[in-house]
Amino acid sequence: MQGFILNLRRHREEDLIVTVITSQALMTLYRFYGARHSPIALGHKVDFVAERTPFQMGQMRHVAHLGWGWLADLSRVRVWQQFVQLLFQHLKGAQILDSFYYELLEKAAEKLPVQNPKRVLLESYITLLEYEGRLHSDLDCLVCETPIKEEQVALARAFVPAHSACLYAEGFDRDQIVRLFETKESLLMDDEQIERLWRVVGEGF
Template sequence: MQGFIIRLQRVKDEDLILAILTQERLETLYRFYGARHGTINLGHMIDFEIEHSLKSSIGRLYDVVHLGFPWLLDPARTRLWHTFVSLFYPHLRESEETGGFYFTLLKDAAERWGTQNPKRVALEAYARLLHYEGRSPDRTHCFFCENSIDEASVCMIRAFQYAHTDCAHRTPINKHAADELLKHQSALFLSDEEIDLLWATLLEGF
């Protein structure tokens, strides 16, 4: 079985409780600390087995193989990946059966993370997530006042909802570039400054 570690909680004696997003489920598993265990961390993609026991309500993680990506040797990219991946657990924690979409989304992002701007990859992935969940924002009206959006004064708030800059008190972005992100999941037309603005918005949560 393969999955991404989207939450890592340390418990007594350096044991771990892990939330692992697999192709179909969000698994909560226990991992005992041991000197022979390889290092695993948030965001790692692993191949693993689950051992179930009548003595515990959660399964035990064992026979772990780390499925690494070359960019994990780049500390800056790795830090951004940890930040991005950590957003998934609060969003999915109430769902045991997740289907294949979220796993595939992370896998596709991981494969592009080393060759493209990671923040752009993350924003495009999130736009795909919003579309998949039926949460694509209204691109014609302000989230706050519900009046029409003026192209000269549009900004994006949490969940990439559109708003007037005066209503949200945020920096404006190019509406055409924002539309391309949401309609076609492409961050191509966003400037680096706009990418940083939307990355900060993304960090507010899914």
């Protein structure tokens, strides 16, 4: 089967506990160290076999990397790995998953070589919020619970809107945020805006 490596944890010096997301599940598997094994890296897409064992945890075997060209581009990989780790923190504990999350990663990975990676993954994140019913398109303030009518809207963790004055935070252009929430596209935003929005993503899913 195929999946993305969402988390890696070392065990007994050389072995690894690997969390991998497939189109149907979040699997935690044991990977024994072996000199002939190809190294596994966070965020990589792999083909593998999950072998049942008498123990609780299955074993990850016959791993083959399904690489993309951009994996050699460290600046892109760092942003990708940051996103993948945020997703892991969000999903950990789940076992059976809707294919939405796997497909979200697939689509983003395809766009990554040609676009600003933070832009791609910001749009992915907004798509995730909408899918989970957590996208606050109504623009009511988190703090005082009244509608935000100002030209600027501040965003708390998970893009929950608030008045700049209520959140004590610098705002974003209201029209652009409305458009981002509606279309899940950030076309009208410049890279500086994307950088600021990415910091909100980094606060956690």
